[in-house]
Amino acid sequence: MKKPSLRTVFVVSALVIILITSGAVGYIATLNATLTLKSVTETLHREVSARVFGHLKAYLDMPQVLLIQNDRLLSSGIIPTDDQAALQALFLQQATIPVPATSIYFGNTAGGLAGAGHEGERNAFYTTGTEGFTAGRFRKIETTPDGRAGAVVASLPAYDARQRPWYTAALERDGGTWGKVYVLFTRHDLSLPASRAVRAPDGRLIGVLGVDLFVSAIGDFLEDLHAGTDGITYIMEPSGLLIASSTAERPFHIEGPLGTPTGRLSALDSVRPEVAESARLILSGALSPDHGPKTMPPTGPEGGGVPQVGRITVGGETFVVGATPFEDPRGLSWIIATVVPVAAHEAPIVAVNLRTLALTTLAVALIAGLATLMIRRALAPLADVAASAGAVGRGDLSRTLPERGGDEVGAVARAFNEMIRRLRAAQALQDRHLADLSAAEDRFRRLFRNAEVAICNEDLSDLMAGLDALRTQGVTDLRAHLRAHPEVLRDFAARVRVIDANPATRRLLGLDPEGGPVPRFADHFMDTTWDLFVEMLCTAWTGGAQFRMEGRIRTRSGEERDVLFCTPIPKTAEESRVVPVSLVDLTEQKRAEAALRLKNEELERSNAELESFAHVAAHDLREPLRTVTSYVTLLRRRLGDRLALDEGEFMGFIHQGALRMDALVSDLLEFARVGRADxxxxxxxxxxxxxxxxxxxxxxxxxxxxxxxxxxxxxxxxxxxxxxxxxxxxxxxxxxxxxxxxxxxxxxxxxxxxxxxxxxxxxxxxxxxxxxxxxxxxxxxxxxxxxxxxxxxxxxxxxxxxxxxxxxxxxxxxxxxxxxxxxxxxxxxxxxxxxxxxxxx
Incomplete structure (x- = not known):
């Protein structure tokens, strides 16, 4: 069958593309509305998330900046860290400045505390501290902005700053860290603590600085952000606990007639169904990172990331849900969630969709006309492409194509020339790799020669062939076969050929480390070494991956040495040609172990004798004590009233002393019995x-x-x-x-x-x-x-x-x-x- 010409193929392909494009116009027009709506909602999510991200960053950076500033003042010695009053004055002055920090404090290495703060509106200030600036009684005192002390607001009997979570958290993460958000039961708010370890220039710990800030300010920002704007924005932890919301919903449970906070509120339990359903969607993992880009270019000072988007339906209305992670390297991980109703953005999309349909139809018609012209022009330079490709296939990398124009043929020519350049670079890289490989081989040979561990390379190909021959002969139990035919074992040992041995191997065998004939290990075998060789053969016979066993060899001078044999078992004939074998000299270690065992036996024998002595001594001591108490009691009964007052008292002392000694001996006997169970x-x-x-x-x-x-x-x-x-x-x-x-x-x-x-x-x-x-x-x-x-x-x-x-x-x-x-x-x-x-x- 005759193949169609290239021109026919191009023309038919162009017509098929035009028909497919025309058929797809209707589908594209329908899909365009959804995609445009998605783009609009994603843009809105992006803008809201970027503003929230920027606000959070600015709001949370200020306390950390305050910690860094105070760290420098304390670590440099400008503010003495042992002066509790000076620290409280500094923190009180800072508490009057409008920064998002409600409480500022410092705990030293003695457990002491010094701090100051305000109750949220900067109209009531206080100082905190421990007596003597060490661990002990804690007091919170009303204070005026100029430092005049008032009444004691709160007091704790035993306070140790070193045991507080903010203190221990700062020691685990240098550079500052955030603590866990907790409910302020006295102010109907959440508090977020931050702390930072203060160290001297030599790295010595001086103490830990800390600040607390109210989270309600974040909720106020979210409410202002959505003033006059559709949708809801809220922030929650990865566990689902609510941080703040633009709905003015409090992020904690309230009970009782006084509205007492009782615990954190989960976004899943929000009274707003949009919040609860969207949180359930986010926490279920349906918004996986693969659904959209994780980050976006910064849009300004705030910066941010493109939210991961999904949809929910609440009360028959559809909402688009976006979730953006907010991470602070100091240990803070939140999720910024936005919920936007779809209906608010559908109307303008319809008009855009109609215009898109008209433009698409026009584009299809233009493509049909341009395709014919492009086919005519594209075929002319194809011959040059085919000739150049043939030359490259024959190994000629000097051939290139002229890069004419910016059309597809020009792109093919540029791609072809780029391929030639890469092939040339790959060939040069291969040459360099070969040179590097040669250098690596030289380094390995030097390492092999200079290693302190005995290493040699053996050719086991003949040995493995002998094992295969036994299998073909029907041998199934190699150990029994070698026991019945010891000459086969000697033959296998002769089949092992040592290719090379490093100087450490020669020294271990008592040979000249600088040269001489290649050693044969069979010449240094002892009776137990032959058993070791049998174990290695059985490991290879059963398909083991590595052989590792201790044994003994005899040096050239007749000295016996304990060694650890290690060698991989080759799986293929190629691997068996060069097999590395290492021998670790364990002689001194074995001698030390034997000496240690002897000492342990002597110690155990000594302990046993000592325990037996204590047991017998304690038991024998009780008998004379009983005699003393019995006769003292008998004397007191017989003498009765004839004893003077002080004599009776002396008798009582003797009796009580004997009883106390008997109790002591009894307890000693019980102490000695522990661990003597038979x-x-x-x-x-x-x-x-x-x-x-x-x-x-x-x-x-x-x-x-x-x-x-x-x-x-x-x-x-x-x-x-x-x-x-x-x-x-x-x-x-x-x-x-x-x-x-x-x-x-x-x-x-x-x-x-x-x-x-x-x-x-x-x-x-x-x-x-x-x-x-x-x-x-x-x-x-x-x-x-x-x-x-x-x-x-x-x-x-x-x-x-x-x-x-x-x-x-x-x-x-x-x-x-x-x-x-x-x-x-x-x-x-x-x-x-x-x-x-x-x-x-």
């Missing part, structure tokens, strides 16, 4: 252990009228029930002993399973015993000291006495079970909590 750990119900401990202490609990609350869902742990019973007995006993006089004692026992992120390793449970007793002094480090041997916080006779070993026994039991124990207390007479962890069963 049975393995088992599953233990914490609920049963706690109930048994409470039964043993029922008399003390009932006598003190203590109320003990035990969680119903205490888990099952792995351990020893007797040891765990000692822990709860001691902890409950301490809670009963160290109670506050005149106040009902409450004891709470519970537990929680730690998440895998917190419990690194085996699954763990965290148990707590909390009481309302006398607590611990704050800031004195008693939380750790109380777990030491014989450590007491009070006089020996106070609170019924004691040996000071109870919590030490608890610590030893918990650590024996693989956990840890610690104490927490808010201060004296504020109760305490003992926490400890145990492994889950």
């Amino acid at each position: 049975r393995p750990a088992a599953a233990v119900s914490l609920r049963a252990v706690v109930e048994a401990a409470m039964d043993g202490m029922r008399a003390q609990i009932d006598l003190t009228e203590a109320r003990v609350s035990v969680a119903q869902d205490l888990p099952t742990v792995r351990g020893h029930a007797d040891d765990l019973g000692r822990v709860f007995t001691n902890l409950i006993g301490n809670a009963v002993k160290y109670r506050q006089p005149g106040r009902p004692l409450q004891i709470e026992i519970g537990a929680e399973v730690l998440s895998p992120e917190v419990a690194t390793g085996a699954p763990m449970v965290r148990v707590f015993v909390r009481d309302t007793g006398i607590g611990l002094p704050a800031g004195e480090g008693q939380e750790e000291r109380i777990f030491g041997l014989f450590k007491r916080l009070h006089h020996r006779e106070a609170f019924g006495g004691g040996t000071g070993l109870g919590l030490a026994i608890c610590k030893k039991v918990v650590e024996y079970h693989g956990g840890r124990i610690w104490a927490e207390s808010a201060g004296e007479n504020q109760g305490s909590t003992i926490w400890f962890t145990l492994p889950l069963a």
Whole structure:
């Protein structure tokens, strides 16, 4: 069949294009309205988003600028950071300036605070601070703009700036950071905190600066933005929590007759259905980044990005929804959302659509006429194109085409010439790559020669061929075959050819590192090395990827060395021709490990003897103590009234001392028993252990009228029930002993399973015993000291006495079970909590 001419192909193609274009005019006219409407709404969204973006940037930059300014004043020493009054004066002066910061403060490394601010309208000012400019009592004082102090507005007993979220957040992100938005329950507003770490020129932390600003100003801006303009604009967090809205809707819930704020409002719960539905669309992910461009060129000082657009229908009316992310590198991430009704923009689109239809029809007619002329002119230079392409196909890169005019043929000529230039550049680049490859090979050879690790290249192609031959012979168990035919193993060893070995390999084998014949590893094999070689053959036989095993070799001088063999297993014949093998000398490491094992065995034996001595000594000490107490009691009974008053008192001292010594020895004996269980750990119900401990202490609990609350869902742990019973007995006993006089004692026992992120390793449970007793002094480090041997916080006779070993026994039991124990207390007479962890069963 004769092929049609190129002219025929062009003409027919042009006619088909014209017919298709004519048929598409109707569809384009229909589609044009939708596209134009989309363009108009996107433009409106873009303009609104850009203005909001610019306002947010300016509004949020000012507090950060204030933080930077104060950072420079404090870090340079212009304002002394240890002068609380000077800092409060500076912050009070700044609070009177109309910047979007309602509270300005500074926390030092001692936990102290100095700050000032206003209540929102700059008609009521205050200062804040801690006594002594260290962690302690916090006070908020009414203050006039010129610094005269008034009444104390608020006071807290124990305030530590270092424990505040704004302080810790600033330490995690240098250069300033934003905190979480929270509800101001006293002013019906939201507050956004910002903080910045202040460091000395040498990097030392001086403290943390912070400011708070009201978010309601953003809502006021949005309301002004939409004055006389269709649509709604609101700002929310990626979680959906509302920040501000042009609808004047408050971004928090209000309850009660006084309108008390109770929490943040989600955009999904907005009373405006347009806001709720659009937020649901945005948060569902329907507005994916692929629906439109992510950014746009700046439109002015504000800048911004093209919103991602979607549609919703509310009450039969269609709205276009746009969402633009607002990101601040200091830890702030919001979403600017706009909701615009479609009906407001449909009318002008119809007229534009009709004009577009007429212009499209005219364009189709012009294309039909121009196509014929273009075909005639396009065919003339095609012969030159075909000839030049043929020359390039033969490898001639010197041939180019004349670039005539700016039409399609000229474009083809320019593209062809550009292709020639790129081919020439690619050829030059390939030449450079070859040169670089050659240089890299030289560098690798130098690295190979100078490496401290023993490395050699082996040719395993003959060895792999021998394995393939055994497969063809029907061998299935290579290990058994080699055991039955040791000559085959020797043959395989002879098939391994060492191509090259670096000096480190020669030194390891006791050879001359500078030269000599290529070594044969089989010459350095020991009996155990042959077993190692069998394992390598079996790894290759089963298709393993890498062989790695420790073994021993004999050097030329007869010295035995421990080495780690590492080599990849080749998969193809090409890979088997050059296989790298590394040998790591482990001789010194093995010697050190043997010495360490010997020392550990000696230490374990010494510990066992010491524990046995402590157990026997404590047990034998109790017998004479019982004798002393018994005979003292007998003497007091027989002598009776014949004893003088001071003699009876002396007898009492002897009796009490003996009893106290017996209790001390008893606790020491119990301390020594921890960890000496002659049975393995088992599953233990914490609920049963706690109930048994409470039964043993029922008399003390009932006598003190203590109320003990035990969680119903205490888990099952792995351990020893007797040891765990000692822990709860001691902890409950301490809670009963160290109670506050005149106040009902409450004891709470519970537990929680730690998440895998917190419990690194085996699954763990965290148990707590909390009481309302006398607590611990704050800031004195008693939380750790109380777990030491014989450590007491009070006089020996106070609170019924004691040996000071109870919590030490608890610590030893918990650590024996693989956990840890610690104490927490808010201060004296504020109760305490003992926490400890145990492994889950």
